[in-house]
Amino acid sequence: MKKWILAAAISIAISGCAHEATTSSSLPDGVTLLETVQASDAIGIPYKKYQLENGLTVILHQDSSDPLVHVDVTYHVGSAREVAGRSGFAHLFEHMMFQGSQNVGDEQHFKVITEAGGTLNGTTNTDRTNYFETVPSNQLEKMLWLESDRMGFLLPALTSEKFEVQRETVKNERAQRIDNQPYGRLNERFNQAMFPAGHPYSWPVIGWPEDLERATVDDVRNFFKRWYGPNNATLTIGGDFDEVQTLAMVNKYFGELARGPEVNADPKTPVSLDKTRYISMEDKVHLPLVYMGFPTVYARHQDEAALDLLANILGGGKTSLLYKNLVKDGFAVQASVGHPCQELSCRLTLFALANPASGANLADLEQKITDSIAEFEQRGVTDDDLQKVKVQFESDTIYGMQSVKGKVSTLAYNQTFFDNPNMVASDLERYASVTKEDVMRVFNKYIKDKPMVVMSVVPEGAKQLIAKPDNFTPTMLPIAEEAVTGTENVRQITSSFDRTVMPKVGDAPVLKVPQLWTASLANGIEVMGTESNETPTVELLIYLEGGNRLPEMDKAGLASITASMLNESTEKRTTEELAGALEMLGSRISFGASATQSYIQVSSLTENLTPTLAILQEKLFSPAFAEADFERLKQQEIQGLQHQESDPNFLASRGFSSLLYGDDSHLSANAGGTLETVSGLTLDDVKQFYQQQYKAGNAQMVVVSDLNQQEIMPSLAVFEQWQGQTNEPMALPPLPKLAGGTIYIIDKPDAAQSVIKMGKRALPYDATGNYFKAFLMNYPLGGAFNSRINLNLREDKGYTYGARTGFNGNDLTGRFEASASVRSDVTAESVTEFINEIKQFQKDGMTEEELAFMRSSISQGKALDYETPYQKAGFMRIIQRYKLADDFTEQQADIVENITAKELNQLAAEQLKLSEMIIVIVGDKQAISPKLEALGYPIKVIK
Structure with missing residues (x-):
């Protein structure tokens, strides 16, 4: 390239x-x-x-x-x-x-x-x-x-x-x-x-x-x-x-700060195992997992690059051996291989999540992984193996530097660990020079017939599923008498100037809002774009209105599984062949779906845009919709949904949405569906949804590239063959009446924390009306790190790692939500603090000092909003989807500058009524109920 x-x-x-x-x-x-x-x-x-x-x-x-x-x-x-x-x-x-x-x-x-x-x-x-x-x-x-x-x-x-x-x-x-x-x-x-x-x-x-x-x-x-x-x-x-x-x-x-004690690098002593070590643990999980690892080298060792390539061949995606032998064949829901490296040591790790449909015995899964390693030895390394990994490394390097932060982080990392910030080119050369012989050499040296660690994680009460009985117990060393040594000669300095004076700032920088252009393809698809010369890349996003809102409720999850099918084989090529073709280009194409839209995301190096779009055409216009792909993806989706049942945050979000919008509403449906709806889906459902959703009339495009409008529009003309009319929006059922002031408990026995969500239905999205003003109003309450609620629950009381409040809305409706994960023993106390803070803010509003803080933070923060291609794409998508004026940010800036505390406080009085809010708590019911009952609110237990 x-x-x-x-x-x-x-x-x-x-x-x-x-x-x-x-x-x-x-x-x-x-x-x-x-x-x-x-x-x-x-x-x-x-x-x-x-x-x-x-x-x-x-x-x-x-x-x-x-x-x-x-x-x-x-x-x-x-x-x-x-x-x-x-x-x-x-x-x-x-x-x-x-x-x-x-x-x-x-x-x-x-x-x-x-x-x-x-x-x-x-x-x-x-x-x-x-x-x-x-x-x-x-x-x-x-x-x-x-x-x-x-x-x-x-x-x-x-x-x-x-x-x-x-x-x-x-x-x-x-x-x-x-x-x-x-x-x-x-x-x-x-x-x-x-x-x-x-x-x-x-x-x-x-x-x-x-x-x-x-x-x-x-x-x-x-x-x-x-x-x-x-x-x-x-x-x-x-x-x-x-x-x-x-x-x-x-x-x-x-410059005047005192030098600290001398620091020497820790020794990079090789890690070795005397034999394969088996360990296991029971956990609150649905899917058994086997995790295996071999000790290897250390960061920037001469063998690191070859080991990275080996990991990619074994389990680096849909062209890998583990995908073919475990995921494709239905033995695992997920499987991958990595080679994470740290300063002192690296390891090659392999993991697989068992598919219960094929039996969940981890001994069998371990054997499948071992057989795949043996297959690699027989198969060897191909020219394509080397080429795709080298291209991926180069493209990932470029994608990773689309922001100043990415470049600064690279410089800081290389200096800290290798005393040389200038290692980007040498790293690329390191990977480019790896040979087939190098990969086989490191395989023989570090992996073949070498001892490893094999860890089994199984559901509680399912110890019979582990790979092998434990044969290792960690040695517990004596506790060091001193936590730190070598501080005897550290001195404190007296500064030569008054450090209590905060430096003044210069004039605010001129905001660089992206220069936008709009166009239409011959079939009417709207395109919005901007030129960005930071990197030689193209980010193309195609949005299709509908998503999980489009199918009937008894087919929830259909949008998601259809998108997954479009990530698979076509009439011309297999999933693996398509993945390999993209890897050779350093490109990414991903189909997905959310509550309100399906989408396609394309990332490409500019020089490879034409062949990348040719692959997208193939995937979009001639999907194979193979029965084997569908059955595998459906099983993976079902297992993923069952896995989510062990995630307290998922349980809280699902319970909160169901209460706000009703169980029969698309607004409360999980984008991935439910066990019942996904189990009932058929391949014919997918084919019908594809015809309904993936039509030109539903599509809009956003593109960020180093190419200008005249240069990139001819490339997008490949989509002009796309036809189809816009779908009519789905009508939503009536919204349920909320039992304000009620606490709903979802029992999760022995939970280490309680997840709290409280709130109400609120304003739908708008860019310059009350929804935007509510965002401003909420900022000092729970929208910033140093907001009232976070300082109270995290910094003052130590109840949580973080607490927040916010308004979230789309074109149909919105919600106000306060949330935190808190220590189980202070669940009731945390609820009380949430209630007290919201009640006081609703009654008295923000102070003039908080108003000034909000104005300064939001107005100056605009300078950070448009740096990366992804940020620019998000900015354009808001304009496109909600049909906003190109200068809507200027209107927002005027609101921020001129809105009064009185107007915001009036909004708080209207939007933060506790009598309209419900409280959902996922936690150990037996442990948290007594204190919650003492609060005097109605309590209901739900599933």
């Missing part, structure tokens, strides 16, 4: 060579330029790399295509820096770093960035913790002030009270993401068997519950001292900024 630089042109400020920049008098004292990478013929990201005297690495990547900047601070510390019995510190510290610092008040970090119109987050894994924010470009200095203050001045603000609240928040996060999720504990159990006792990957990133309990605030203080110094961090900035000015600001805020 053609070579292409993944960035806008570098500005004059960084266009000089490294020598010229190094001797420039504009470089601040204490800042050293280490490297300059400019645009070239190879795929890559232009940047400059600097270092401060205290060891902080600074990477600057300029991209003026959008008026925003993305700031990333990555610390080379993750759970691998912890010790036995003291797990969870790195992740806990991710939370603590948002709790204010010496010069930034409690809860102010989120407030400052949100008010600036930005987004932010932090993540932790085994090897690093990163904090990042995307903001309008005029807010950059404020971000540097915030990040530097928590790097250098966190400890004076770290109190026991904050520590206890965040420990509870982490425990809630663990309950929500792990303990209360089907298969949630799989990875932590598997890693205990895969890695030796004491290996830094043998404990979970989030920590063992007992380790979190024994942690002290002094442990946390020492963890910060040991690992959060500037010499263990990389600051990466990408976007629209002035380089000289930015370097001066970086040096001002970070």
